Amino acid sequence: xxxxxxxxxxxxxxxxxxxxxxxxxxxxxxxxxxxxxxxxxxxxxxxxxxxxxxxxxxxxxxxxxxxxxxxxxxxxxxxxxxxxxxxxxxxxxxxxxxxxxxxxxxxxxxxxxxxxx
Numbered sequence: 637x638x639x640x641x642x643x644x645x646x647x648x649x650x651x652x653x654x655x656x657x658x659x660x661x662x663x664x665x666x667x668x669x670x671x672x673x674x675x676x677x678x679x680x681x682x683x684x685x686x687x688x689x690x691x692x693x694x695x696x697x698x699x700x701x702x703x704x705x706x707x708x709x710x711x712x713x714x715x716x717x718x719x720x721x722x723x724x725x726x727x728x729x730x731x732x733x734x735x736x737x738x739x740x741x742x743x744x745x746x747x748x749x750x751x752x753x
Contacts, residue, residue, distance in 0.1 A: 697749045708737055 637645075715722070715730050722729075744750060 694752060697744075701744060701749065704737070704740065708733075 711733070712730070715726065719726065
């Protein structure tokens with residue numbers, strides 16, 4: 637098998653497994669139709685008033701910053717596992733990556749994205 641045929645087989649298998657899982661779940665899932673299921677709630681407490689309200693932009697900024705540094709951790713873990721095999725070039729690349737992230741953090745700090753107003 638060539639590489640492209642192997643890749644195509646893997647993609648078709650993955651798509652087939654996802655479709656099979658969705659079909660099986662829709663056939664076996666319990667069904668109960670209740671008007672209360674469509675109601676929004678928070679931790680089991682019924683809501684008061686409208687659930688459609690605006691949130692402050694600070695929540696979104698914190699979420700984006702969290703995602704940036706969460707992705708950093710995900711990207712640094714594989715590097716730490718094979719650090720000895722990469723040598724100096726790997727250290728330089730990861731150092732550049734960390735410098736770019738530090739500059740992004742400094743920029744966010746300077747713009748006041750980290751202060752809760």
